Every structure is written in C-alpha cells, then in structure tokens.
Amino acid sequence: MTTTTAVRARGLGKVFPSAGGEVIALTDVELDIAAGEFVSLIGPSGCGKSTLLRLIADLDSATSGELTLAGKTARQARLDQDYGIAFQQAGLLPWRTVAANIALPLELHRWTRARRDARVAELADLVGLTDFVGRYPDQLSGGMQQRVAIARALAASPRLLLMDEPFGALDEMTRERLQSELARIAAETGATVVFVTHSIPEAVFLSDRVVVMSPRPGRITDVIDTRPGRARDDLLRESPEYFARVTAVREALHGAPLHRANER
Amino acid sequence: MTAARLPGWVRLLAPLVVGLAGLAAWYGFVASGSAPRMLPDPFAVADEFVARFGLIAEAAGITGTNALVGLVAGSLLAILLAALAATWRPVDGMTAPLVAALAVVPIVALTPIFNTMFGASSQFGRQAVAGIAAFVPVFVNTLRGLRQTRPVQRDLFRSTAATGGQTFLRLTLPTALPHLVTGVRVAASLAVISALVAEYFGGPADGIGTAIATYAKSGRASLAWAFVGGGIVIGLAFFLVTSLLERLVTRRLGAGRAPS
Numbered sequence: 001m002t003t004t005t006a007v008r009a010r011g012l013g014k015v016f017p018s019a020g021g022e023v024i025a026l027t028d029v030e031l032d033i034a035a036g037e038f039v040s041l042i043g044p045s046g047c048g049k050s051t052l053l054r055l056i057a058d059l060d061s062a063t064s065g066e067l068t069l070a071g072k073t074a075r076q077a078r079l080d081q082d083y084g085i086a087f088q089q090a091g092l093l094p095w096r097t098v099a100a101n102i103a104l105p106l107e108l109h110r111w112t113r114a115r116r117d118a119r120v121a122e123l124a125d126l127v128g129l130t131d132f133v134g135r136y137p138d139q140l141s142g143g144m145q146q147r148v149a150i151a152r153a154l155a156a157s158p159r160l161l162l163m164d165e166p167f168g169a170l171d172e173m174t175r176e177r178l179q180s181e182l183a184r185i186a187a188e189t190g191a192t193v194v195f196v197t198h199s200i201p202e203a204v205f206l207s208d209r210v211v212v213m214s215p216r217p218g219r220i221t222d223v224i225d226t227r228p229g230r231a232r233d234d235l236l237r238e239s240p241e242y243f244a245r246v247t248a249v250r251e252a253l254h255g256a257p258l259h260r261a262n263e264r
Numbered sequence: 265m266t267a268a269r270l271p272g273w274v275r276l277l278a279p280l281v282v283g284l285a286g287l288a289a290w291y292g293f294v295a296s297g298s299a300p301r302m303l304p305d306p307f308a309v310a311d312e313f314v315a316r317f318g319l320i321a322e323a324a325g326i327t328g329t330n331a332l333v334g335l336v337a338g339s340l341l342a343i344l345l346a347a348l349a350a351t352w353r354p355v356d357g358m359t360a361p362l363v364a365a366l367a368v369v370p371i372v373a374l375t376p377i378f379n380t381m382f383g384a385s386s387q388f389g390r391q392a393v394a395g396i397a398a399f400v401p402v403f404v405n406t407l408r409g410l411r412q413t414r415p416v417q418r419d420l421f422r423s424t425a426a427t428g429g430q431t432f433l434r435l436t437l438p439t440a441l442p443h444l445v446t447g448v449r450v451a452a453s454l455a456v457i458s459a460l461v462a463e464y465f466g467g468p469a470d471g472i473g474t475a476i477a478t479y480a481k482s483g484r485a486s487l488a489w490a491f492v493g494g495g496i497v498i499g500l501a502f503f504l505v506t507s508l509l510e511r512l513v514t515r516r517l518g519a520g521r522a523p524s
Contacts, residue, residue, distance in 0.1 A: 085423045091416035095517040105424045
C-alpha cells in the first residue's frame, strides 16, 4: 500500500565527486516510514543523515536506488509541496515580519491575502508567537526564530515534515521546551516527521523509531523502536523506560560496552 | 557626564560655529592683504553668487543634467550586466576583466577624445564620461549584493518549489538592493565630478566647469568662485538624494540586521 508509506527508499545511494576521488555519502539505504510516524535519523558527522534528508527533500538527487514519497518521486513531491522543511538555521528573511515570514510559502503558491492571514494567525497560535507576528527576526531570540521557521514549514499543512537539526543551535532549556512543543504539534497535525539530530535524548524523546547511521560510507546500521507507552511530556524524560531506550540507542551508536574492548 | 550624547542644540550649533569660524578666518586672511589675487573675500563671492544666480543656475542645470544622465545610464547598464554576470558564469568571466580595465582607466582622460568624436556641440561625451565613472561602483556593489543570499535561504526557496522569478523578486533582489544603492551613492559623486571636470577639456561652451575655467583664466576671481559654489550645490544635491535613498532602502530591507 503506497498510500500508507510516507517515505520509501530502496538501495538509495549518493556519491559526491571530489578532488581526491569519489566520496560515498550514503550507500544502500533501505527505509520505510509509515504515514504519521515520527522517525529520527541519528549518527556522527559524515554518516549521511543530512544527505538522506536532502535527498527526500529533493535538494540533492540520488546517484543510485529509488526513493518515493507517498508513491511520488521526490521531485514531484517537492513541486507539489507535499512536505515542509526546517533547517538548523532558521533562515528567515530579515526584511519580513514574523507573519510575512510564516506566510512566505503560501505567498509563493498564490494563496489569497485573506486565506493567508487566517492561516498565519492559526500557525502563530500553534507555535505560541501570536504576540510577535509584527516583529522582525532580529528582534527575536534564537528559539523564537526557530519557532517561526517551524510555523513556516507547517504553513501549507504538509503531510510530511522534514527537519534538519532544527534545535541544534539552541540552549538546552529552550531545546527541551521546543521538543515538547514539536511532539504536541506532530500529534495534533498527524504529520509524518523525519527528524535529523545528533542528540540521543532528543531522538528518543520525540521518535517512534530511531534510525542509527554510521559514516564511511554513510549507511543505516540499526533501527530502534522508541515509541513510548505514554504521553510525550516532561514525566517521560524521567521515566525508566526512557532511560532504557536512550541506552539502547547509545549502544547502537557506539557499540555495547562489552564489545568495546574487542573493537580495536 | 560623558561626551557621548550632546544636547540637540549643541549638535546643531557646533558645525555652524566651525563654518562661521572658517569664513571669519578666510575674511581675515583676505583683509590682511597677504592673500593671492585669485582669492577674493567670501562676501564678494556671495555677492557674485546672488547677482549672477540665473547664470549659475543655468550652468548648474546643464552640468547636473549631464551627471544625472550619466549616473542613470551607467547604473542601469551596470545593474543589467551584474545581473547577467550573477546568473551566468561565462558572462562573469567576460565582464570581470572589462570592469577591472574600466576601474583603472583615468576616465576623464578619455574626454578630449570623446569631445572630438561626438562633436563640439554635443553633451554626449560628458554624459558618457559620467556614465563610465558611475558604472564601476554600481556594477561591483550590485554583483556582490546578488551573491549575498545564504545557502539555507536558497534551499528554502527551492524546497518551496519557488520559480526563478519568485526567488529573484523575494530573495535575491531584496538581498542585493542595499548593496546596489550604496553603489549608486558612491557613483553619484563620481558622476558629478566627472561631468564637471569633463567640461575643462572642450565641448560645448556651457556648464559649471566651462564657466569656472573661463572666469579663472580671465581673472574674474569672485565669479569663478561663485560658479564653484554652484558645483558644490550640485554635488550636495546628488549626495543628499542618494544618501536618503540608501537610508530608506537599508531601513526597509534591514541590511544591518543580524542574519537569522
């Protein structure tokens, strides 16, 4: 059933040409992400997690394998605006107000003024920025700028949300608060989320499944089920279940303590 | 108390005092009798400026028009070429040496050639010189501005399936505009100077530069200085208008804002 698979990758690979020969950024990726699922991609630098996200977003094209988004090619999905995306940098346009930044994707797709205004008001409420819609980005903190970027990604109500370390540049407290908000937003909208991070607790807190990746060559090494048996709130962060899953992901990333001595 | 924030009236008065002191020193120097013959006192210059205001205004109109035509034409050409160079690498490769060459050519040196080329009754040579002088700063700044968009912003527009035109109008152009107007501001002064100095090398017998040269040669010092005053007025007008434009654009587009 293609309709329930949001992202499907088969034998997906990406090779970058470089001065010293070819760099294999990603090889033989097999991945199915179900509609409505929250999946994190985690791994050290160079493991290809961002590359995989960029392939899904059609910001780069794969050199091998096939990739479909709800049955469409990545390119078609991009042209049809099937996904919204947020990056590590908010990437807001400094000459536009918060409201005009959020409305940008809608404006590009020729929504009428009235529809845009109504949608922006909804989104500002969703990310808690209603009092700031008239401000300019440089009048906002980093966390608030990132919320604007998330609202912008959600503007056209995409069924798929792609996020490339969106909280990577924020302090820990802001980060935890935004994680809780994102968990709530994902639940409310029912959107599929593909979330790139290098933080294990963040991945475990947010995700239904954590995809563990490894560099040289970039590939998937493990997929860990982290769907919590309870609501994603601050109590979850302190539950034994959560710690157990953090440990599971850490061991998948670094190898279990027992194996470590043998690795060298 | 620190000197950081002076009261409004002091900030207004201070340059006035300096200006008046300068005029007084000038007057005193001339009154002492040791000044060269070509330096009349400020009142004589002011008298001539008022008495010949019609002539000076007419000459300033001609020189100012030449500078304006040059500035507008040079800027438009520069913006067009910069846009092409930013879009297609090969164009960039072709224009880079051309602009480097233009930047080192002493542009007024071309004037006698232009005057002969386009005839003694044509203002075109002067306008062309002003245009070439204006071209370089506008081109360099505009091209730099067109390259200031950040990868994350380009990714965003691509992911939103924006068309080339939408990306240009909503991202590339607003990013480049503050740089472009800075180029125009710099070019404005150059265009005025070039248009005025070009008149020293022949061409039609009108304009501020021609008048200054004529009256200086015939020893009518006060009148020559009065025409210099006319030249200052043109320069000031160009500077004020373009500075205002720059300030408006910068405020509107937040060029000074921190990247976010």
